[in-house]
Amino acid sequence: MGDTKLKLLILEDVLPDMELTVWHLTEAGYQLDVTHVDNELAYSGALRKDTFDIIISDFNLPGFDAFGALEICQKTCPEVPFICVSGTIGEETAVELIKKGAIDYVLKDRPARLPFTVKRALDEAKEKAAHRKSEEELRDSEIQLKAVFEHSNDGILLIDNEGVIVKTNRQTELITGLDKDKLIGSYFWDIQYQLLLADYRQSVSIDMIKEMTYKRLLSLSDDEFIKQESPILNANNEIKYVEDYVCPIHIHNKRYYLVSQRDITERKEAEESQHIAFIKYKTLFESFPLGVTISDRKGNITESNLVAEQLLGISDEELLKRRIGDDEWKLIRTDGSLMPNEDYASVRALTENRKIENVEMGIVKPSSEVVWINVTAAPIPLDDYGVIITYNDITQKKKAEELLKQSEQHLLAKNLQYESVVGT
Known part of the structure; x- marks a missing residue:
């Protein structure tokens, strides 16, 4: 039966009988921690002061018997198995005792049965404890489930x-x-x-x-x-x-x-509102009279409208493959010199994190045509977004300015010619 530690309460008024009980259980391999009492008062006091794995009680004691001991046990510690050991108990009395809650009884003239009875009692107690725990867990789960269900x-x-x-x-x-x-x-x-x-x-x-x-x-x-x-x-x-x-x-x-x-x-409703807002945004984006391009924080172009494609002379598919500071762009200053990448309005807005306004530059299209634009670029204060760039086509304005300049030069030349003739 192994080296099982056992905290044992023995209710017995005959000392040799108590010692015989201890001997049989020790021989069976139990490591005993024994508390011995021989009357009702001591028995009740022991149950109040301590806890036990099992109780072994004689049937007849002076002014007290196993029925009384069992009743006190069930009131004080109902989970502790109770075994009656007696030399005088009859079969009917034993059956009645078991009906009231005793695990078993052992006759004193058959002490060899005691270790097996104790083992069975401990196994049953362990099984009952596990069953009680399962019932408690089930009850707790049902309470929790009901709370979740209702709330x-x-x-x-x-x-x-x-x-x-x-x-x-x-x-x-x-x-x-x-x-x-x-x-x-x-x-x-x-x-x-x-x-x-x-x-x-x-x-x-x-x-x-x-x-x-x-x-x-x-x-x-x-x-x-x-x-x-x-x-x-x-x-x-x-x-x-x-x-x-x-x-x-x-x-x-x-x-x-x-x-x-x-x-x-x-x-x-929020999704519908977002959808409506997106449709409004896309409609405005596509119908806006200026070219518009949007980049992420790394400068990759993520969106552009039709006007931007027309001004830049590049398809939307090609635009989405470019970055705002790529060497593929060919931009020129108003004096005709090549504009370096770091001076692009979009690159400056991204690196300096501020709005760059009204920068005039020329775009040399793949067809070698030059389109003059006025550019404004500003950071977008949203995660993963970079800058928004707007382009206004000022080609006609630049042509008009050039014609005006040529006219002024022509007029100046005429005036100089007139003055030279008059002076002679």
Whole structure:
């Protein structure tokens, strides 16, 4: 039986009998820590002061017996196994003692049985302790599950294998606008049909909803789930967007379906607002009368509009392969000299982290045509964004300025010629 340590309480008024009990258990391999008492008062006091692995009690003691000892044990430490050892106990009395909670009894003329009885008692106590722990853990889990179920921000429904709603929480009532009494006992597909938008309800029947839903539920394996989003019109005449998550679960060997419903109305409205804002932005971006180019923080061009493509003489596909400071750009100053990369308005705005305005430069297109532009570049204060660059075509202005300059020079030459003639 091994070298099992055993904290033992012996209730025995005959010292040799107590010593015999200790000897048999020691011979069986138990390492004993023995507390010996011989009356009710000492017995009760020992149970109050200490804890024990097992109690072995004589049946008859002066003014006290095993029934009284067992009763005190069950009130004080019901988890501790109780064994009666006696030379006078009858079979009927022994059976009655066991019915009241004793593990077993051993006759004093058969002491060899004691170690085996003790082992069985300890094994049973260990098994009962494990069972109690499992029950406590299960009870705690059920309490926690109930708390999660009732206080979840998601609506939760429990559906049996026939499709009937058997349990739901408060959040489901808020989402659907239906009271718990109307939900529980209803078929899941009846509720689905009731919550359909009017346009959808006209195009399908409740039987179609039932067939689709029930087939999908039955087809789910234990490790599968259904996830879907859909708009509903709840009982309060509010349109809501709901994300459903459905999976099978087993409770007491019966199959159920757990449905989690999340109200995603705010998210869908935000997505719609973002979509509208994006459409507005793209429309403005593409119809803007100036050329516009956007880069990331590394200077890679990420966006450009049609006007930019036309001014730069490069397709959108080619533009997105370039960086704002690439050597492939051929830009010239107003005096006709080549502009170095570090002087580009876009490069300066990115490196100096400030707005660079009204820089005039010429772009030599692949066709060798020169287009004159006025450039403004500014940092974009968003993560992963670099600069926004706008181009205004000033080619006609530059041509007009050149014609004006030529006219002025021609007029000056005429005046000089006139003055020389008059002077002669």
